[in-house]
Amino acid sequence: MKSLKVIFFGTPEFAKTSLQAIHQSQHKIVGVVTVADKASGRGQKIHESPVKTFAVENHLPVFQPEKLRNPEFLKSIKDLDADVFVVVAFRMMPKVLFEMPKLGTFNLHASLLPDYRGAAPINYxxxxxxxxxxxxTFFINEKIDEGNILLQQEIEISPEENAGELHDRLMEMGAKLVVETLDGLAENSIEEKPQPDVEHPKNAFKIFKEDTRIDWTKDAETVHNFIRGMSPYPCAFTTLKIGGDEKILKIYKGKFEVLPHGKTAGSIEIDKHSFKIFAKNGIYYPEELQLEGKKRMNLKDFLNGFRQFDTISR
Incomplete structure (x- = not known):
């Protein structure tokens, strides 16, 4: 099989797994492009992206441009004469860049396009x-997540699976799909297809802090799915009133029961053995929680430490 020269674009762990898979294939990585190192935490320690860490450990050329239109960066990339660019969890690319390689630039997206275009397909x-x-996998064009499809693969979502667990399974599956796509392009055996014309495709817009608040007026199953979809990151939250103070309560995991109750949505019943939160048509039972200023804990430890709650605020 023909070996392709690849330049890889990506940043987080999800992308690193694909980079690793390409590195272990017969294809040759001639360059890796990732985000600039950033200072974070109390000590403002410099952190590298997982993609950069892997690239450095495996002696792959790394580029960390502040601007993708920088003429020096563009020349450096062009001089590598890559056959194809592979993009996984990166930022928007200018046309002058994604049109550079002979075979084009393709992206790995964690959904069955055209549904769930956007930044948070796994969560939604x-x-x-x-x-x-x-x-x-699809060829990049000037519209976000709308290019011609190369390959697709389905995966089932289990009833209690959260976004983090699904992320890890898609990360592994997606890495294999990237290599399969490279193999297909090398052999000219993939027929690219336009995305199906769907009138109202489901969206996966970027999630902001205000989007993570739990709405207890929704039915219990909707609340349960919302919490699963936000776990472990960015994590769904509600608020508790404790001694007159309002505290943020993050909920990572729980169970629900559809049950008529006549209670106000968002009200609670709590004792040393149980914690119930009333939704529209049922009850939600938190199992893993984190109260503002405290560590994440299971329900038993949570109830041992905090018992004086007034109500939940919607």
Whole structure:
């Protein structure tokens, strides 16, 4: 099989797994482009992206441009004469860059396109109670996540799976799909296809802090799926009133029961053995929580430490 010269673009762990898979294949990585190192934490320690760490450990050329239109950066990339660019969890690319390689630039997206275009496809698939999702490789064009499809693969979502667990499974599956796509391009055996014309595709917009608040007026299953879809990151939250103070309570995991109760949505019942939160048509039972200023803990430890709650605020 023909070996392709690849330049890889990516940043987080999700992307690193694909980079590793390409590195272990017959294809040759001639360059890796990732985000600039950033200072974070109390000590403002410099942190590298997982993609950069892997590239450095494996002696791959690394580029960390502040601007993708920088003429020096563009010349350096062009001089590498790559056959194809592979993009996984990166930022938007200018046309002058993604049109550079002979075979084009393709992206790995963690959904069955055209559904769940956008920044948070894994979260929204779980939030919306989907029974399946998948991964898609597609050629990049000037519209976000709308290029021609190369390969797709489905995966089932289990009823209690959270976004983090699904992320890890899609990360592994997606890495294999990237290599399969490279193999297909090398052999000219993939027929690219336009994305299906769907009038109202499901969206996966970027999630902001205000989007993570739990709405207890929703039905219990919707609340449960919302919490699963936000776990472990960015994590769904509600608020507790404790001694007159309002505290943020993050909920990572729980169970629900559809049950008529006549209680106000968002009200609670709590004792040393149980914690109930009333939703529209049922009850939610938190199992893993984190109160503001405290560490994440299971329900038993939570109830041992905090018992004086007034109500939950919607």
């Amino acid at each position: 698939a779980v939030i919306n109670g989907e029974k399946k999702t998948g991964a898609t």
